[in-house]
Amino acid sequence: MEWEIMQQQQQEEVMNGTHGGGGGTGNGFIAGGGNGMFVKVMTDEQLETLRKQIAAYATICEQLIEMHKSLTSHPELSGGVGGARLGALYCDPFVTSAGHKIITGRQRWTPTAVQLQILERIFDQGNGTPSKQKITDITKDLSQHGQISEANVYNWFQNRRARSKRKQQVSASNLGESEVETEVESPNDKKTRSEDFQSQNNNSCARTEDVFIHNTEISSGLQQLDSSHC
Amino acid sequence: MEWEIMQQQQQEEVMNGTHGGGGGTGNGFIAGGGNGMFVKVMTDEQLETLRKQIAAYATICEQLIEMHKSLTSHPELSGGVGGARLGALYCDPFVTSAGHKIITGRQRWTPTAVQLQILERIFDQGNGTPSKQKITDITKDLSQHGQISEANVYNWFQNRRARSKRKQQVSASNLGESEVETEVESPNDKKTRSEDFQSQNNNSCARTEDVFIHNTEISSGLQQLDSSHC
DNA sequence: GATTTATGAATGAAGG
DNA sequence: CCTTCATTCATAAATC
Numbered sequence: 001m002e003w004e005i006m007q008q009q010q011q012e013e014v015m016n017g018t019h020g021g022g023g024g025t026g027n028g029f030i031a032g033g034g035n036g037m038f039v040k041v042m043t044d045e046q047l048e049t050l051r052k053q054i055a056a057y058a059t060i061c062e063q064l065i066e067m068h069k070s071l072t073s074h075p076e077l078s079g080g081v082g083g084a085r086l087g088a089l090y091c092d093p094f095v096t097s098a099g100h101k102i103i104t105g106r107q108r109w110t111p112t113a114v115q116l117q118i119l120e121r122i123f124d125q126g127n128g129t130p131s132k133q134k135i136t137d138i139t140k141d142l143s144q145h146g147q148i149s150e151a152n153v154y155n156w157f158q159n160r161r162a163r164s165k166r167k168q169q170v171s172a173s174n175l176g177e178s179e180v181e182t183e184v185e186s187p188n189d190k191k192t193r194s195e196d197f198q199s200q201n202n203n204s205c206a207r208t209e210d211v212f213i214h215n216t217e218i219s220s221g222l223q224q225l226d227s228s229h230c
Numbered sequence: 231m232e233w234e235i236m237q238q239q240q241q242e243e244v245m246n247g248t249h250g251g252g253g254g255t256g257n258g259f260i261a262g263g264g265n266g267m268f269v270k271v272m273t274d275e276q277l278e279t280l281r282k283q284i285a286a287y288a289t290i291c292e293q294l295i296e297m298h299k300s301l302t303s304h305p306e307l308s309g310g311v312g313g314a315r316l317g318a319l320y321c322d323p324f325v326t327s328a329g330h331k332i333i334t335g336r337q338r339w340t341p342t343a344v345q346l347q348i349l350e351r352i353f354d355q356g357n358g359t360p361s362k363q364k365i366t367d368i369t370k371d372l373s374q375h376g377q378i379s380e381a382n383v384y385n386w387f388q389n390r391r392a393r394s395k396r397k398q399q400v401s402a403s404n405l406g407e408s409e410v411e412t413e414v415e416s417p418n419d420k421k422t423r424s425e426d427f428q429s430q431n432n433n434s435c436a437r438t439e440d441v442f443i444h445n446t447e448i449s450s451g452l453q454q455l456d457s458s459h460c
Numbered sequence: 461g462a463t464t465t466a467t468g469a470a471t472g473a474a475g476g
Numbered sequence: 477c478c479t480t481c482a483t484t485c486a487t488a489a490a491t492c
Contacts, residue, residue: 050277053284053343061291067298108468108487132479155469162482163467338472338483385473392478393471 111156112146119153123160130157285347292344292375341386342376349383353390360387 111119122138130138130153139150341349352360352368360368360383369380 050281050284053281053288064291064294064298067295067302071298071302110468110488152468156467158481159467159469166482340472340484382472386471388477389471389473 344375
């Protein structure tokens with residue numbers, strides 16, 4: 001279809017930019033048609049949106065397939081690990097042997113060694129509150145050593161802190177446990193809110209009531225979607 | 231029934247679509263040719279249309295799943311424990327492999343694909359002010375498609391707005407000098423149409439602590455499927 | 461090169 | 477609202 005050009009551009013950018021640890025900063029406005037000519041294409045967010053939607057669609061379809069299989073064929077799968085293998089089986093078409101997926105998702109940033117050093121040092125010293133100004137500052141500093149964005153720095157600190165804390169918890173709670181339990185399972189009572197009306201912890205089990213199929217075509221689905229707004 | 235055929239066709243479609251782009255610059259997404267002869271990008275309307283179509287497919291598929299669930303849960307289909315058996319089929323690999331208990335307690339709400347569609351649609355419609363009454367209304371509407379509470383809706387809108395805004399800031403500051411960006415709105419008016427569109431997400435109901443499937447999006451789907459029967 | 465691990469990123473929820 | 481935290485998802489890197 002018509003986006004192939006856009007896709008191509010996007011992929012080129014990704015390939016060129018992110019292998020050395022860059023990327024992540026791209027926005028959706030990519031030059032098309034050589035030098036000097038710019039066309040507006042999908043933003044990254046739009047692209048991401050579509051990617052996710054298609055992925056969700058594929059997921060749902062796969063569920064359908066598996067359900068159908070489990071119904072039509074007897075589930076005497078040897079070992080009973082059908083789920084995993086089936087998943088891999090059906091996933092394969094989505095991942096080409098060339099190595100990239102349907103829509104090349106954004107490559108994630110990978111910190112350079114130097115960047116990591118600096119980040120760690122900052123974390124070790126003043127840590128705690130990476131204020132906004134500080135983030136900007138650090139980002140500017142780190143960009144001397146490789147491609148980076150403020151979001152990267154922000155995420156890095158967030159993750160660093162969270163995982164540091166979690167590790168502490170784990171080591172603390174593991175001291176009394178010689179169980180077969182390999183997983184840590186935070187037994188400490190978290191902040192258990194009880195006054196809010198936050199009770200929706202129920203998995204969406206089979207809903208047998210509102211099942212109706214518009215047997216016509218896509219438009220019916222669109223209608224339904226449209227009518228569902230308020 | 232008709233969904234058999236439908237499923238078959240969809241499978242073919244998916245496979246064809248994703249394999250076709252394997253060679254060269256092609257991505258499995260849409261590209262049919264592989265050699266870009268035409269320089270054509272999507273307009274916003276086209277994008278929106280596509281988005282809706284995908285959403286419609288997702289909706290239909292979801293309904294199919296629900297219908298299928300209702301079918302399989304009938305006791306006479308498989309000796310009185312149809313639902314359980316099916317559930318065991320899908321759940322076992324995930325539940326037993328990690329050797330842990332399923333914490334059936336708190337877990338954060340994850341919007342269904344359909345729910346997200348509706349939410350995004352409402353969000354897109356401008357009216358960025360989700361009044362209390364509106365929240366209640368939306369919640370009621372969404373509860374047709376899965377478990378949800380008003381707090382969820384409220385939080386979702388809050389987060390959606392905040393992050394959309396933040397993203398705009400980032401992209402604006404990032405591309406800065408590039409002139410391809412048409413100006414969006416006057417800075418004094420905060421509330422305008424949102425440039426970005428949805429973000430889909432696969433939901434997982436029960437926590438699978440040890441994920442041993444790394445097939446990108448599909449694994450999430452399996453998780454969802456696994457948990458949807460417990 | 462198939463799995464597993466480590467970790468960047470996304471997001472639901474709480475606090476102020 | 478805006479910020480922060482906790483959890484989860486997805487993927488680059490590592491491991492076997």
